[in-house]
Amino acid sequence: MNHNEKPERPGERHHGPVTLRGAQVQPGTTDQRLLDSRGPGDWVHTDPWRVLRIQSEFVEGFSALAELGPAISVFGSARTPTDDPFYQSAVELGERLVGAGFGVITGGGPGIMEAANKGASQAGGVSVGLGIELPFEQGLNEYVDLGIDFRYFFARKTMFVKYAQGFVVFPGGFGTLDELFESLTLVQTGKVTTFPIVLVGTSYWSGLMDWLRGTLAAEKKISSADLELVTLTDDLDEVLDVLNRAGETRRAQEREAVARTPGAAE
Numbered sequence: 001m002n003h004n005e006k007p008e009r010p011g012e013r014h015h016g017p018v019t020l021r022g023a024q025v026q027p028g029t030t031d032q033r034l035l036d037s038r039g040p041g042d043w044v045h046t047d048p049w050r051v052l053r054i055q056s057e058f059v060e061g062f063s064a065l066a067e068l069g070p071a072i073s074v075f076g077s078a079r080t081p082t083d084d085p086f087y088q089s090a091v092e093l094g095e096r097l098v099g100a101g102f103g104v105i106t107g108g109g110p111g112i113m114e115a116a117n118k119g120a121s122q123a124g125g126v127s128v129g130l131g132i133e134l135p136f137e138q139g140l141n142e143y144v145d146l147g148i149d150f151r152y153f154f155a156r157k158t159m160f161v162k163y164a165q166g167f168v169v170f171p172g173g174f175g176t177l178d179e180l181f182e183s184l185t186l187v188q189t190g191k192v193t194t195f196p197i198v199l200v201g202t203s204y205w206s207g208l209m210d211w212l213r214g215t216l217a218a219e220k221k222i223s224s225a226d227l228e229l230v231t232l233t234d235d236l237d238e239v240l241d242v243l244n245r246a247g248e249t250r251r252a253q254e255r256e257a258v259a260r261t262p263g264a265a266e
């Protein structure tokens, strides 16, 4: 009992504002009920429990990445072998992103993800891997210096966007397309602003770009301006240029926002 609680009469229990008497009084304490319980475990497979697990992925991700500086998310095929020219290009991009003051975020897996992490780590920068639980064991690639494993794709995808200033996308399959189109939708609908999306590999991506222009834009399912949300190039200088320019725009916007804040000029 603490000093401002009412004294308990025999057969009576107080829990904060609640008074329990007679059959309402449960034996033992709340701690005992938590620690001693040995009930069936099937509730861990229920949706209310999953909601807590999902929540914990956001909490873990937000706390691990809160102090990450400016970063770029790099995507591309998990199946790209180390002797593929795009692997080498992703290593170089990782290095150059670090040189330009960015950390590198990837899905933490093999292929292009490994290459970008390798470049970032070798250049002494921040190399982040956001792994995903898959039906087969694989683990984070060896060049990830800050790794988080996710059960849920959607929680992981939030981190790719929230902690990056832009996306660079190398040739890839369904996973890469999913990440590309999610980011395009977020930019198109204004959910993220000043967010460059760069596709590396003109010959790989030009069929898709032609289809977006010739079918989606032509049939007015997207506007022609939406096509300008993407930069298509083979040139890493251009990739860096696009990302740096967006970084400058973002910093100018932040300065303007501060200047508009009441009392900031005083």
Ligand SMILES: C/C(=C\CNc1ncnc2c1ncn2[C@@H]1O[C@H](COP(=O)(O)O)[C@@H](O)[C@H]1O)CO
Residues within 6 Å of the ligand: 074, 075, 076, 077, 078, 079, 106, 107, 108, 109, 110, 113, 131, 132, 134, 138, 171, 172, 173, 174, 175, 176, 177, 179
């Ligand atoms: C296919 C193999 C391993 C898959 N391992 C992955 N680990 C982490 N992230 C992955 C993995 N596979 C896909 N992703 C995500 O999707 C993108 C690549 O998918 P794609 O279908 O290969 O284009 C990638 O950016 C990740 O975020 C066996 O080697």
